[in-house]
Amino acid sequence: MQVPLSVEPTVKFGKEKLNIWHDRKQALINAPILPYFYSYEKLDIPEAKISQVRAKALSSFKERTFYKYEFESRQELVDARNKIRDERGRGVTFEDNIPFVIRNRIDNPELFLKYPHKKELAFHHIDIEQYIKPGKPAPELDDRITAISWAGNDRKVKSIFLGKDSLTDKKLLQKYLELNPYQNIDVLTLYNKTYDMPTIINRCNACRIDITKFSKNGVKPSIGGEEGTSIEGITIYDIYDSASGDQSLTGYVPNRGLKAVSDHFKFKGKGRVLTKEQMIELIGTKDLVEYNKDDVKRLMLLFDIYWGAIEYKAEALKIPLNLATNLSMTDLGLVVLGDLYREHNIIADGENWSRYPEIFQREKDKHEPNFQGALVDIKRTGVFEKVKKADYSSMYPNIAMTFNLGPDTTTLLEYKPYGKFKIIEEENWFIYEIPDDVLKKNICIQVMKKPGFLAKKIEMFLKARAHHKKLAKELDSKAEKAKSDTYKVFANGSVGYGIHGAAHHPFGFAPMAIATTGFGRQCAQLLIDILEELYSKSVIEIDTDGVYFYVKEGYEFNKKKVIEAFNNRIVEKFKRPLNLSIDIDEYPKGYFYAMKNYVLVNEKGELIFHGGAFKSSRQCNMSKKLKEEIAWAKLDKKDERPIIDKYRKLDFELEDFAMNVKMGQHPNQYSNQTGFVMSLARQAEAHFGIKPRIGNQYYYVKSYSGYKLLELASKDDLDTNYYQKEIDKVIKMFDISPATVSIDKWL
DNA sequence: GCTATCAGGCTACCT
DNA sequence: ACAGGTAGCCTGATAGCG
Numbered sequence: 001m002q003v004p005l006s007v008e009p010t011v012k013f014g015k016e017k018l019n020i021w022h023d024r025k026q027a028l029i030n031a032p033i034l035p036y037f038y039s040y041e042k043l044d045i046p047e048a049k050i051s052q053v054r055a056k057a058l059s060s061f062k063e064r065t066f067y068k069y070e071f072e073s074r075q076e077l078v079d080a081r082n083k084i085r086d087e088r089g090r091g092v093t094f095e096d097n098i099p100f101v102i103r104n105r106i107d108n109p110e111l112f113l114k115y116p117h118k119k120e121l122a123f124h125h126i127d128i129e130q131y132i133k134p135g136k137p138a139p140e141l142d143d144r145i146t147a148i149s150w151a152g153n154d155r156k157v158k159s160i161f162l163g164k165d166s167l168t169d170k171k172l173l174q175k176y177l178e179l180n181p182y183q184n185i186d187v188l189t190l191y192n193k194t195y196d197m198p199t200i201i202n203r204c205n206a207c208r209i210d211i212t213k214f215s216k217n218g219v220k221p222s223i224g225g226e227e228g229t230s231i232e233g234i235t236i237y238d239i240y241d242s243a244s245g246d247q248s249l250t251g252y253v254p255n256r257g258l259k260a261v262s263d264h265f266k267f268k269g270k271g272r273v274l275t276k277e278q279m280i281e282l283i284g285t286k287d288l289v290e291y292n293k294d295d296v297k298r299l300m301l302l303f304d305i306y307w308g309a310i311e312y313k314a315e316a317l318k319i320p321l322n323l324a325t326n327l328s329m330t331d332l333g334l335v336v337l338g339d340l341y342r343e344h345n346i347i348a349d350g351e352n353w354s355r356y357p358e359i360f361q362r363e364k365d366k367h368e369p370n371f372q373g374a375l376v377d378i379k380r381t382g383v384f385e386k387v388k389k390a391d392y393s394s395m396y397p398n399i400a401m402t403f404n405l406g407p408d409t410t411t412l413l414e415y416k417p418y419g420k421f422k423i424i425e426e427e428n429w430f431i432y433e434i435p436d437d438v439l440k441k442n443i444c445i446q447v448m449k450k451p452g453f454l455a456k457k458i459e460m461f462l463k464a465r466a467h468h469k470k471l472a473k474e475l476d477s478k479a480e481k482a483k484s485d486t487y488k489v490f491a492n493g494s495v496g497y498g499i500h501g502a503a504h505h506p507f508g509f510a511p512m513a514i515a516t517t518g519f520g521r522q523c524a525q526l527l528i529d530i531l532e533e534l535y536s537k538s539v540i541e542i543d544t545d546g547v548y549f550y551v552k553e554g555y556e557f558n559k560k561k562v563i564e565a566f567n568n569r570i571v572e573k574f575k576r577p578l579n580l581s582i583d584i585d586e587y588p589k590g591y592f593y594a595m596k597n598y599v600l601v602n603e604k605g606e607l608i609f610h611g612g613a614f615k616s617s618r619q620c621n622m623s624k625k626l627k628e629e630i631a632w633a634k635l636d637k638k639d640e641r642p643i644i645d646k647y648r649k650l651d652f653e654l655e656d657f658a659m660n661v662k663m664g665q666h667p668n669q670y671s672n673q674t675g676f677v678m679s680l681a682r683q684a685e686a687h688f689g690i691k692p693r694i695g696n697q698y699y700y701v702k703s704y705s706g707y708k709l710l711e712l713a714s715k716d717d718l719d720t721n722y723y724q725k726e727i728d729k730v731i732k733m734f735d736i737s738p739a740t741v742s743i744d745k746w747l
Numbered sequence: 748g749c750t751a752t753c754a755g756g757c758t759a760c761c762t
Numbered sequence: 763a764c765a766g767g768t769a770g771c772c773t774g775a776t777a778g779c780g
């Protein structure tokens with residue numbers, strides 16, 4: 001690679017250093033820049049080194065003088081910034097919350113190329129199994145590890161496992177470390193970084209095994225905190241991060257667990273999938289080892305799918321590998337926009353929050369949005385045959401590119417009374433009046449005709465994407481596919497209305513987000529109108545950039561005609577041709593229930609559920625199975641009654657009635673401490689000593705005495721009334737009640 | 748005391 | 763602490779009814 005394995009900031013003797021690992025060597029260098037922020041004002045900060053710089057302000061694109069405040073350490077910067085925020089509020093200091101490694105990368109784009117990891121990366125793919133005490137829902141810290149499987153670059157899976165009667169895992173761990181010197185490992189691949197490595201390290205601690213062996217410089221690994229596990233000289237790649245962000249899986253996998261995702265990619269293993277009970281029962285047997293080995297093979301299957309994009313991303317952005325393994329949209333935006341702002345000598349003079357107070361600081365309810373987003377609607381419900389989906393490819397980046405949006409071209413001019421979308425063309429610019437139903441105003445956005453730098457950058461990304469996508473198809477190449485996906489992410493990250501619409505992203509530019517979503521709504525509506533006209537009231541559901549519609553008897557679907565009509569309408573509406581293309585997918589049948597909630601049958605005859613109403617992970621198995629059976633009956637026009645009668649008997653295992661919920665926040669963040677999730681968390685703490693923690697998952701059932709953890713419930717305690725009502729709900733979902741039938745259907 | 752309805756808090760999902 | 767948008771579950775408050 002051209003880039004290092006990892007870079008982390010660290011303070012030594014009060015000075016900011018960069019801790020760089022490359023080719024299994026550590027380089028502790030002085031950071032080439034000091035932590036800094038800007039302000040328009042001359043502030044009284046004695047500890048800072050103050051200088052003046054001339055640059056263009058992001059808000060006005062006019063040249064201004066800024067004071068630059070440099071600090072000895074990040075902590076000094078944070079303290080000074082927070083003091084000013086406390087006294088004066090936000091908005092006095094600018095670019096004051098950029099992670100230091102990224103700030104270094106933006107200001108010295110070639111910096112990390114001086115520390116390349118040239119050796120072939122040594123991977124270590126790993127999975128462990130752990131004992132669970134009978135009756136307990138999950139393993140605990142003192143539970144022994146029963147098996148470890150791993151593979152290196154040779155892909156040969158090896159295992160080490162505990163005998164049935166061994167009560168300690170000390171020898172197993174010692175042997176594992178002996179067989180796998182961490183000195184020779186660069187990248188640890190696993191699924192769920194909060195489990196395997198912390199567990200191994202905890203078990204080593206419990207067994208008094210020296211854990212400094214894990215790191216390359218004798219420093220103890222850290223396992224706690226929100227940062228997760230970190231080991232000096234090693235980068236941890238959690239494939240779950242890639243799988244959970246993979247949009248192409250939506251609707252095709254029941255969850256983002258290792259098994260579901262690898263099954264989706266046609267995993268073929270030797271072992272069978274074991275239940276929790278079997279995993280305990282089969283300790284010390286070949287079955288458990290095969291199961292454990294299969295998980296490593298699943299891991300490697302997914303590794304081959306996702307790794308290419310990680311390494312490519314690191315090199316394309318010139319960032320260390322550890323930053324690329326779980327690059328957030330925020331950080332991607334910082335790098336891509338940071339490069340552009342540096343090249344054009346722009347300083348972001350405040351965040352959206354302070355630059356557009358009328359949008360981001362107005363009085364509103366707790367979860368009310370700041371501005372209007374995408375168009376979402378359902379026009380017709382029920383079963384439809386020959387369902388098609390027309391969607392824009394990369395809609396938002398294409399809009400930003402075609403409409404020439406960017407900080408240098410786009411300005412929020414003024415607000416007008418809420419009304420219709422309007423375009424006014426002048427010699428050098430367009431003015432777009434964008435109605436916003438959140439702000440209840442028309443937002444007037446001026447866009448210059450002179451080509452802008454951000455639109456140009458996005459065009460470059462989209463062209464690169466198209467190029468690699470074509471190659472991927474022609475050569476059936478995973479590497480090209482990874483490149484294509486990477487450029488799609490880059491294009492999204494630089495326009496990503498998520499970043500430009502964020503209140504506190506340092507480089508966000510709200511007019512861009514408002515224009516992007518505003519044009520998005522117009523384009524979606526255009527597509528709806530055309531399909532409604534061509535196939536007579538054919539549109540079913542709309543979500544952002546995709547329109548589901550059906551072609552009824554007597555109409556002939558013609559893709560060319562749709563696209564032609566679409567292009568004509570674009571010219572009519574926007575007074576010029578736009579570079580927006582649409583794709584069309586087909587499904588033999590579909591059942592549409594509500595916005596974002598529908599069931600499709602694809603060409604292969606598979607049932608694909610969309611939306612929380614159908615596939616919410618919190619619902620019980622009984623309800624899920626019922627939905628699946630009724631969906632098939634409904635789509636095949638068969639009688640649902642026998643299915644319902646069968647389910648009415650509630651003849652299932654206790655587990656099939658278990659619902660589940662995950663703690664979404666830290667215990668002290670719950671405004672309602674007596675709320676549902678907290679009450680389950682308290683039960684778990686009282687009975688099993690499980691500390692309430694963000695991310696904890698609780699399985700529960702409804703009993704006559706209230707909601708109970710699954711482990712505390714028995715079958716004859718179940719609230720049958722509640723579960724009968726669950727069945728009623730499913731029936732209602734598929735039985736089209738008058739309230740959900742569109743007016744058309746009655747006419 | 749029971750049932751229906753609604754708002755608010757929260758999770759889970761979609762683009 | 764990247765955005766907005768929708769559905770559904772659960773709780774607690776309130777209203778209507780007998």
